[in-house]
Amino acid sequence: MSRGVLVTGASRGIGRAVATAFAARGDRVAVHYGSGRADAEETLCGLAGAGHVLIGGDLGDPAAAQELAEAAIEGLGGVDVLVNNAAVAPGPGNVHAIDTVGYADWQRTWRRMIDVDLLGAANVTYHVANHLIGRGATGSIVNVGSRGAFRGEPDYPAYGAAKAALHAFGQSMAVALAPHGIAVTSVAPGFISSERQHAKLDGPGGAAISAQSPFGRVGTPEEVAAAVLHLASPEAAWSSGAVLDLNGASHLR
Template sequence: MQTSAVYVITGGTRGIGAAVARRLAGVAGRGLVLGYRGNHERAAELVAELDSAAGPVRAVPCDVADQAQVSALFKAADELGPLAGLVNNAGVLEQQCAFTEITADRWSRVLAVNVIGLAMCCREAVTRMRGSDRPDRAIVNLSSKAAVLGAPGEYVDYAASKAAVDTLTRGLALEVAPYGIRVTSVRPGIIDTEIHATGGDPGRAARLGPAQPLGRAGTADEVAAAVAWLLSPDARFVTGTTLDVTGGR
């Protein structure tokens, strides 16, 4: 089934990625391609929930650290129609530890996914978008407030990778602006998702949420709302910037 606009979401079957998919699904003529790394059952359940006659939804296994899998993800998008948007949500977070305990292998894993993988997805998207005259072509990268705060004693490597995302966003946005392609990033703060469990601290959002200026942790859907706005025509004059969704943190 060919559609008039396709959106690729990496890490698209859980947390913020799944929330973005729910925000974007069900629009006539819009197709979604959701990259995911390992949980086939969860991917199938989300596709069953969102796939409709209005707009098809496909889930494609994709480790963004593997260039061949990234290429396959975008080829799957090509089968549905022209690419209108990319949401780079895939990311890895390792166990909390002191900086001196971060090994070279861990640095390589984090940067391979959070920076290089994201960059390769941007490259695939820009290659397709720059030859189009669509007015609504946009890339949204998921950063983190850790990029500014540094995450000392927790995961400086993750924070550094997200700072790289912010810089990449700015530079790429300026480079592709003449083609009419917009590039932005969203910087979530303390958001109640399962990523904290991945970092070895499943109760982190509940513990730190009340200390935020707005008095609580955020939700995946609140971040997804910002992403959806940045992809929309309402943000047509917004590029090269990073939007904090942090509850004032």
């Protein structure tokens, strides 16, 4: 049976792989993007099947989060699965190690990462969950967290904190939404070979990054997508509340 699936941050990387996996299964996908419309259009054009829609919006803006959730519900004829993937990811432009960054940059980076990575996901979840409850329908919500929530992110503490909070939020929602038949899970990927990481992997530190895992490599967006697809299936409802590590045994807890 075809489901309506909203994937936030689906323009590239993990989000694109997740959208592709759901579409290949026969689901209708709302491809969300924050600013990379051209990349999101490329994702949309590559999806199998029909009934997919393109939705833009800054998740750091609560009003925009509501609007994109409502647009997905209308465009797909209902949302059955939400994948909270969008995030302000660590990069050269937002390093904020406490011993090197200025206070103004520290505040700005924390605010932006919390607004998008945590509050954006919480706000979209609010609207999708209430849509499902209003329909009397079961559904699934999968949050894309990070290994950094457990291992620590010394150069990007706001990112690590936001992802840890996202995991905790998912577990709170798992308890709150279970009576409505809505399962909530999270995945915690390690280093993933998405487009934005190619330069780092090809650089002088690439071998050390791959060596973090005893498999001697990093993960792929498709491996994360396979896990998300399973957790969003009705068969995985009993996994609600779980946080699944996807890091190739590079960090054990």
